[in-house]
Amino acid sequence: MLQIREVFHRFGGLIALNNVSLEINQGELVGLMGPNGAGKTTLFNIITGFISPVSGSVYLEGEEITHLSPHVITQKGLVRTFQDVRVFEHLTVIENVEVAIPEGRSIGLLGGIFPTLKTKFIKEFVKEKAMEYIRMVGLSSVAEKSPDSLTFGQQRLLGIARAIALRPKMLLLDEPSAGLNQDETIILSEVIRKIHLKGVTIFIIEHDIGMLLDLTQRIIVLDRGKKIMEGTPEKIRGEKSVIEAYFGKKRKCLV
Ligand SMILES: Nc1ncnc2c1ncn2[C@@H]1O[C@H](COP(=O)(O)OP(=O)(O)OP(=O)(O)O)[C@@H](O)[C@H]1O
Ligand SMILES: [Mg+2]
Known part of the structure; x- marks a missing residue:
């Protein structure tokens, strides 16, 4: 799905x-960890087109996306x-x-001012879909509220609902x-x-x-x-050097 080759950035x-x-x-479902300043967000910025790397390349489903704009990369299913x-x-x-x-974007401004049967139908469809994503992240009870009234955790879940509304093939989550x-x-x-479980490939910084x-x-x-390092959770759990990079030399185990 995603291939990163020799990416270098300064x-x-x-x-x-x-x-x-x-x-x-x-x-x-892959995790990315490392201490503050390790380069995790920079890597996400490069994958999603917010930064062009000095060298190296990024491929999505075999197609090079290294220097494409964030907008185009999102359209290709990487969100x-x-x-x-x-949030707005x-x-x-x-x-x-x-x-x-x-689908909502096809309505446009005129469609909003002079609604036809078709635009009404699309609006209904969009509302139903939005509700489906809101239910998925557990925010049904606050659907009609302003994001201001949500807890920080709920605002993060709203951010995730917005991301899945774009129907990604692959989702990158930065310290959710x-x-x-x-x-x-x-x-x-x-x-x-x-x-x-819905089939979305996930890469998560935590x-x-x-x-x-x-x-x-x-x-x-x-x-x-x-x-x-790279490996299964069991392997990472047992690795001393990871623990040292993360916590300093004193800590002996992760959990
Ligand atoms: N736009 C920028 N200009 C200059 N330096 C930057 C910029 N963005 C990141 N850096 C530096 O690059 C390094 C990697 O930063 P990055 O944000 O990728 O780390 P991170 O692993 O995401 O850290 P954190 O866990 O704190 O989010 C850091 O030293 C940071 O200060
Ligand atoms: Mg970061």
Whole structure:
């Protein structure tokens, strides 16, 4: 599904990614972990076209996407969420999801002002679909509310609903559990599992190692721009160097 070959990127004198290569297979749920500043978000920015790497290439289903724009990459089915929450505050929760649904865009401004039977039908369809995604992330009870009134955890789930409304083949989640409490993290894990079961390939950056060990099939570890390890959760759990990179030398086990 996704192939990253020898990606190198620097910000001035700082090497953020040092010839990183990796592959994600269709249907996989893969985690990306590593300390602050390891280059995780930079890698996501390169995959999704927000940054052009100095060298190296990215392929989606065999097609090179390295220097394509974020918009074009999204249209190809590769969708991301951001480390910070990004929602439209002047729209309700359900409207936030409706605007992400591709069919809704065909209505246009005129269709909104002079609704025909067809535009009414599309609007109904879009609303039903939006509600389906809202139910999937467990936000039905707040569908008509303003995003302002949601908890931080609910706003993150709304971000995920917006992402799946774009019907991705592959979803990239950048630290979805950041700022969530334990209960919210459990709900989030369930939502991610559900999306994965629907057939979406998932690549997830997380600092919550317990969540990654529990959720993923494979974990990739970055440290100072280099891929230092890759393997099943069981393998990562046992690796001393990973633990040291993550927690410093004192900590002996991950969980
Ligand atoms: N736009 C930028 N300009 C300059 N330096 C940057 C830029 N973006 C990232 N960096 C630097 O590149 C390195 C990698 O940053 P990146 O955000 O990819 O790390 P990360 O692994 O996502 O960290 P975190 O866990 O804190 O989110 C860091 O040293 C960061 O300061
Ligand atoms: Mg980051």
